[in-house]
Amino acid sequence: MRNAYIEALYELAAEDGRVLALVADNGAIVYDKFRAAYPGRFINFGIAEANMISVAAGLASCGKIPFAYTIASFLTMRAFEQIRNDVCLQKMNVKLAGIGAGFVYSSLGPTHHATVDIAIMRTLPGMTVFCPSSPMEARKITKEAARIDGPVYIRLSVGGSPEIYEGGYEFITGKGxxxxxxxxxxxxxxxxxxxxxxxxxxxxxxxxxxxxxxxxxxxxxxxxxxxxxxxxxxxxxxxxxxxxxxxxxxxxxxxxxxxxxxxxxxxxxxxxxxxxxxxxxxxxxxxxxxxxxxxxxxxxxxxxxxxxxx
Amino acid sequence: MEGANVNKIDSLIDKAQYIRATVFKMICEGGGGHIPASLSIVEILVVLYYEVLNISPETISDPDRDRFILSKGHACAALYAVLANCGFIDKQWLSTFGKRGTILGGHPDMHKIPGVEATTGALGHGFPFGVGAALAGKMDGRKYRVIVLMGDGECQEGSVWEAAMFASAMALDNLCVIIDHNRLQAMDTLDNIVPISPLAEKWQAFGWQVNEVDGHDIAGLIEKFTALPFQANKPSLIIANTIKGKGVSFMEGVPIWHYRMPNGEEMAVACNELGIDPL
The missing domain is CATH 3.40.50.920 (Rossmann fold)
Incomplete structure (x- = not known):
């Protein structure tokens, strides 16, 4: 799912110069292709999730479309007030991608598990909340997120998720x-x-x-x-x-x-x-x-x- | 030339006095608010809006405009008064401050008030938001500057230091932060709660070029803003030494007035000092 997201983001970046990849000290190897192709549009904030989200909102206020990516539990909780005040309240076109849905980080323990992120993200006014179930779905959702004018949260598993769809299917936001x-x-x-x-x-x-x-x-x-x-x-x-x-x-x-x-x-x-x-x-x-x-x-x-x- | 400069500065001093009185009046007649925090930034805002910022009511959506962000959003009464005086908003709106139906709430709303660049209120947000705007300017090769006004107490927020580190890492010399250094927070002096001194050294250590100024000295403020950026490839920090509650003697430097309204007698004293008719 993660790789599908990053591949889709790479394609979006090629289509639209406003698309940026933001990370908080993560994405070694998996972002290499993006970094090589768009070095000025990949920004590593270091271990500072709250700052990444406020800065993303400021970037969006000047027309950028930042896709901010980090471990879901840190993204949604450490930076919650930034998501609420700087992204949602100000209606900024910021996309949030949380990796490590649920307890996919297994042995890393509860600090790294995202087990309340759906609950807190869905309380936020204006926030669209996506939970892809497969790599194909993650890809469709990432492309869809770019089409939505406003805050989006995408909850991603790490790697190796099996594909559940045989062949293509029509993805429609808000349709099960x-x-x-x-x-x-x-x-x-x-x-x-x-x-x-x-x-x-x-x-x-x-x-x-x-x-x-x-x-x-x-x-x-x-x-x-x-x-x-x-x-x-x-x-x-x-x-x-x-x-x-x-x-x-x-x-x-x-x-x-x-x-x-x-x-x-x-x-x-x-x-x-x-x-x-x-x-x-x-x-x-x-x-x-x-x-x-x-x-x-x-x-x-x-x-x-x-x-x-x- | 010197005479013209003196005239300009006298005119800005007059404007500041007018804004100061307007702020006091709108908060007292309106729904209440943060009087002393607003009074300490009056000269800074007057200099920014009349002398420094490349913005006007006609260019509030221009991608090349300078951005001003009031990170200490609770001092918005001063911003509203200046925006009204510069024609961004209708002066008549000022009397609706904090009242039912107004667009001028106790914290500024970018979607309701023309000229407001960021919705602030929770401290430690406007500054990193401004960092994002400055970064976008660099990415796009635009000439605009981002100027953020922050409180000194706000520097107790951890998010401020995340943003400070990041802004210098990105070499954002199109960014200037002014710290309204009035040495007070809601409950007491900063020194009595959690001291942030030495402030200049801290910011220097975070990679910023720092200058200090008397935040009520119009000529001194103009001089500093004219010198921006203080150094190429570094963000600039101005520590503006101010007096919280400036202009109302019994509020000056007294923490209890942070969010308190004067009674009738106090009101009369304040109006007299500000040169306005009793409210």
Whole structure:
């Protein structure tokens, strides 16, 4: 996903001289091609995220289109007030790319995990929030971000994310993608963890349970229609996110379902208000935090066993 | 020539006196605000807007205009008074300051007020924002300058030092920061809270070329601004030594007035000192 983002940024830079790549002491090797082609348009701010964002806003005030890139937890929290006041309040055309979505940085621990970034970014007025689920989607989203006149947050996994799309698909901001059809329940997911949701779908199918899998690549603006339709059709919604269940996709889905008055079973899968536990590989950390495909299968079955009051 | 200069400076002194009285009046008659912090920057703003900045009401969107950013946004009453006097905004708006329906809030809004370059209020933001504007100017080979006015207490914010380091690393000699060095913050003197001295040495150590001036001396301010940039390839810093509450004797250098409104008796004294009719 990261490489897809940087490749798309490289292409954008070729098309539009206003596009800049900003980093805070990261991007060795992966930005080499960009740096070689556009040395004056790659700016390394050093380890100073807050300054990077305020300066990005100042650059945007003079017509530049800065894409500010660093580790998602630092970008969204260290520089939160700068994002709020200098970018959003002033309506500046700044793009924010956070790498290390969820706990993809596994053993580096909770300081490097981004597990509340969706929640805090979606509170910001004027902010568009994207969580690509695959390299192809990251590419489409990066190109789309340049077309949007205003603040955008892109939540990226690091490298090696599998492609979930076979062939092309039409990407539309704010429109969820039905990856799998099914009538028994709907798994609504976002970002890299979509791969686990798809594995869970296959396992459930073997057990005779047919679930929809819906990829919400745009958290804000949210596709309320696809969520409400899924709740109405299946009566069982399971949200899956590599993020806290407080304030993220699950919360956003709950908000639209409650406001629509749809009667449905509902379950949020994610970090239950805690920091991620454990070390090891990315898969190890997923397992230790209840976000493996097996966990999604188990929780989906439990959700289907909930009896709704008549 | 000397006579003409004397006349010019006398005229700017008169303007500063008028602005000072206007600021006091608009805050007291309006929705309240930061009187002493606004009074300490009056001469700086008068010199900038009448003598230094390449901006006018007709060029507020010109890409080549100079940018002025009030990083200590709480002193915006002084900026509004100067913008009104220079024709950027309607003078009649000043009496709406801080009131329901006004565009002139207690912190400046770039999207509502013509001539305001940045929405400030939270300290330590306007300066790095200005660094971005200066960097864009360098990238595009434009001739404009970016001038940022910051408080001395604001230098307690860490973001100021991130930006200071970065601006010198980028060799932004089209950038000038003025520090309104009135030595007070909301609660007390800086020295009694968290001292920032030695201020000049700190900025020098961060790669800036530093000059000091009496921030109420019109001729001295003009001289410093005329000398910009102080050194090629370095950002310039002007430490303007000022008196917080300048012009109202009982407010001068007294921390408690940071966000306090005078009562009737105090108001009468202040109006007398500022040469205006009682409010």
């Amino acid at each position: 993608v039905m990856l799998k059809h099914g009538g028994d329940a709907a798994i609504i997911t976002t970002g890299g963890i979509t791969t686990e949701a798809l594995k869970a779908h296959d396992e459930l199918k073997k057990r005779g349970i047919n679930v929809q899998v819906i990829n919400i690549h745009t958290i804000k603006p949210l596709d309320s229609e696809i969520i409400i339709a899924a709740a109405q059709m299946t009566g069982a919604i399971i949200t899956v996110e590599e993020h806290s269940i407080i304030g993220g996709l699950g919360s956003a889905a709950a908000e639209v379902i409650a406001e629509a008055g749809v009667r449905t079973r509902f379950k949020r899968i994610g970090l239950k208000g805690v920091f991620a536990e454990g070390h090891g590989t990315y898969d190890d950390v997923k397992e230790q935090n209840g976000l493996s495909a097996a966990d999604i299968v188990r929780e989906t079955v439990e959700c289907l066993n909930i009896k709704l009051p008549s």
